[in-house]
Amino acid sequence: MLIRRDEHQIDKVFRKKLHGAKEEVPLHLWEGVRSNVERRKKLPVLWWWLSGAAIIIGVVFASYHWNDNSNSSWTQVSSLEEQVTGMEPAPESDMDNQLTEDVVSDIKTESTAERKNLDDANERPVVSSKAKMTSNRSNNALKTDEPLNIATSKPSQVHREKSGTTTTQELFQRVITEYSSQEVSLPVSAELEETKSEPTITMSSASMIQNEILGGSSLGGMNPSKALTQHWTTNRLMVGAWFAQANPIRKPANGSSGNLIDLNQRTKPHTEQAMGIGAGVRVWKGLSVWTGLEKSQFDESHQWRDSMDVNNYSTSVNYEISYPIDGSTPVITAFFDTTVTQTREEVSKSQINSYTSWNVPLFLNWQQPVFKGFFVAAETGPVFRVDRSFRGSFVFSGLAAPLHTNLAADGSQGSTTDYVYLSEYYHNWNLDWHAGLSVGWMSESGFGWNVGLRHRRMVGHTGSENAVSHRIQSTGFNIGLQYRF
Amino acid sequence: MMVVCKRYAGSKQEAEDFLQEAFIRIYDKLHTYQHSGSLEGWVRRVVVHTALNKLRSRKYYDDMPEDLPVQDHTHVDVMSEFGEKELMKMIGDLPAGYRTVFNMYAIDGYDHAEIAEALGISEGTSRSQLAKARASLKNALEQQKKTIDRAYQTR
Numbered sequence: 293m294l295i296r297r298d299e300h301q302i303d304k305v306f307r308k309k310l311h312g313a314k315e316e317v318p319l320h321l322w323e324g325v326r327s328n329v330e331r332r333k334k335l336p337v338l339w340w341w342l343s344g345a346a347i348i349i350g351v352v353f354a355s356y357h358w359n360d361n362s363n364s365s366w367t368q369v370s371s372l373e374e375q376v377t378g379m380e381p382a383p384e385s386d387m388d389n390q391l392t393e394d395v396v397s398d399i400k401t402e403s404t405a406e407r408k409n410l411d412d413a414n415e416r417p418v419v420s421s422k423a424k425m426t427s428n429r430s431n432n433a434l435k436t437d438e439p440l441n442i443a444t445s446k447p448s449q450v451h452r453e454k455s456g457t458t459t460t461q462e463l464f465q466r467v468i469t470e471y472s473s474q475e476v477s478l479p480v481s482a483e484l485e486e487t488k489s490e491p492t493i494t495m496s497s498a499s500m501i502q503n504e505i506l507g508g509s510s511l512g513g514m515n516p517s518k519a520l521t522q523h524w525t526t527n528r529l530m531v532g533a534w535f536a537q538a539n540p541i542r543k544p545a546n547g548s549s550g551n552l553i554d555l556n557q558r559t560k561p562h563t564e565q566a567m568g569i570g571a572g573v574r575v576w577k578g579l580s581v582w583t584g585l586e587k588s589q590f591d592e593s594h595q596w597r598d599s600m601d602v603n604n605y606s607t608s609v610n611y612e613i614s615y616p617i618d619g620s621t622p623v624i625t626a627f628f629d630t631t632v633t634q635t636r637e638e639v640s641k642s643q644i645n646s647y648t649s650w651n652v653p654l655f656l657n658w659q660q661p662v663f664k665g666f667f668v669a670a671e672t673g674p675v676f677r678v679d680r681s682f683r684g685s686f687v688f689s690g691l692a693a694p695l696h697t698n699l700a701a702d703g704s705q706g707s708t709t710d711y712v713y714l715s716e717y718y719h720n721w722n723l724d725w726h727a728g729l730s731v732g733w734m735s736e737s738g739f740g741w742n743v744g745l746r747h748r749r750m751v752g753h754t755g756s757e758n759a760v761s762h763r764i765q766s767t768g769f770n771i772g773l774q775y776r777f
Numbered sequence: 778m779m780v781v782c783k784r785y786a787g788s789k790q791e792a793e794d795f796l797q798e799a800f801i802r803i804y805d806k807l808h809t810y811q812h813s814g815s816l817e818g819w820v821r822r823v824v825v826h827t828a829l830n831k832l833r834s835r836k837y838y839d840d841m842p843e844d845l846p847v848q849d850h851t852h853v854d855v856m857s858e859f860g861e862k863e864l865m866k867m868i869g870d871l872p873a874g875y876r877t878v879f880n881m882y883a884i885d886g887y888d889h890a891e892i893a894e895a896l897g898i899s900e901g902t903s904r905s906q907l908a909k910a911r912a913s914l915k916n917a918l919e920q921q922k923k924t925i926d927r928a929y930q931t932r
Contacts, residue, residue, distance in 0.1 A: 313861050
């Protein structure tokens with residue numbers, strides 16, 4: 293043990309009493325280590341599958357979205373087509389901001405250099421205590437293709453190897469043996485494996501309860517979730533930001549008669565974009581409650597057929613010739629007779645309607661740590677949505693044609709780029725339902741990211757008085773950043 | 778190693794968290810063991826570093842003031858009257874900064890330069906924290922001694 297020349301009396305006594313102090317390791321802790329090690333062996337595979345699936349789904353949605361936006365032509369339904377010239381793309385608003393910040397945590401790696409002056413207990417052989425242990429082990433070689441029973445295989449002299457020939461399996465076996473008192477089965481990790489088989493190190497070291505380092509422990513009453521529980525007991529407050537892009541599917545709920553039903557079915561959602569910030573409080577283990585504020589924009593391609601009267605003009609010319617009595621040149625007088633016939637023709641019109649909303653989510657989120665800071669998460673809960681503004685054309689029951697939102701009082705039409713703030717005609721408050729799955733990574737410093745899929749069942753933005761009343765299922769992906777306090 | 782973790786942690790639960798994390802880290806890092814010293818010493822260092830990392834992530838050291846070292850020439854002759862449990866409790870009652878520096882310096886043998894590097898503080902801060910830790914421990918010891926003495930007198 294290191295003795296400093298200028299050692300303080302308090303230091304001396306505390307070191308004397310506490311440096312060699314031993315205490316049993318709690319039983320559940322070994323089970324936590326075991327479950328963690330086993331999970332590490334299994335979940336990288338799951339992680340890669342989930343990542344691959346998320347990427348594939350993201351690509352599919354992105355390509356779908358691309359195709360959907362690029363395919364702007366609509367089928368002409370009549371001989372006369374009138375394209376509304378005010379058709380404009382979704383506005384490039386702050387929804388386009390991408391959260392691209394990569395937060396990388398700096399995890400310090402322990403130095404493996406030996407501290408020479410740490411203490412003399414570290415340096416001295418541990419023969420004294422190990423001598424009490426029974427050893428049936430004939431050699432140090434670990435047979436990795438079969439379980440190794442270390443119960444009675446405690447080396448009589450742990451620190452005798454300095455040659456560097458000791459395998460990592462043996463080292464880990466030695467470490468575990470030092471700290472265990474009953475049987476523990478730990479799969480050897482990939483880093484420790486030297487064969488392709490999956491050996492299991494089985495330890496039974498009841499005789500090692502009084503070992504030099506820990507004072508030993510006994511196993512029993514294991515709590516498989518203890519390891520995770522330990523991690524979940526900290527970092528209770530989280531903040532996050534997310535960006536989501538979704539491709540909704542519209543489910544018409546009702547419609548009015550005739551033309552409006554058809555119109556209803558021709559309203560096709562395009563995209564939903566949302567970005568928001570939020571905070572969560574961890575309430576139990578991996579369970580947290582999240583809320584926040586989100587701004588979303590929902591675009592729909594809106595096409596309708598409309599009937600309009602078309603005037604067909606036919607003009608006939610009648611000539612009247614007058615022959616003067618005096619034999620002079622005849623006078624020819626033309627009479628034009630115009631006949632107007634009115635016919636009714638169908639026209640196809642299209643427009644992109646955009647809705648903007650403020651959303652307040654209230655989610656229950658479960659985060660399950662899986663591997664080296666990676667986690668999988670699932671969340672669900674209601675989203676309170678306040679529709680804020682709209683631009684485009686609405687179709688009301690009883691109207692023959694869609695009503696543009698920015699019609700002036702005199703009936704003239706304003707700019708199609710103007711948003712109109714929703715009022716009594718529409719549902720200002722809606723309750724949607726959200727569910728999401730994601731994978732992510734969290735550093736020890738608390739910064740992390742997540743990417744995943746989200747699904748929302750939404751009430752249509754327009755009220756029941758509108759012909760285009762519907763429910764929407766919006767599925768897409770989201771990316772987010774988190775920071776845990 | 779459980780005692781090591783308890784010395785650094787603020788609670789038993791936190792100590793278990795440290796130790797479990799340390800064992801997992803040992804499992805991951807064992808191939809880096811160089812055989813140049815005792816395995817126990819290496820394991821002990823990993824445990825201490827794991828505890829420090831966990832504590833650092835909780836920002837216990839951000840607000841460590843750098844004060845002048847407290848001069849303390851106390852000669853404590855009552856130590857032998859206290860057992861391991863009492864001493865552990867006294868350490869556990871110290872603020873996180875005092876506790877960590879005292880553990881590293883007085884018990885685990887780190888010097889101030891190493892402590893400063895490990896905790897991201899200055900050497901002066903390390904010295905100051907150590908002196909304050911000693912002063913706090915001295916007061917705790919004296920209070921405990923008085924309590925014990927009173928208990929004997931009332932018998």
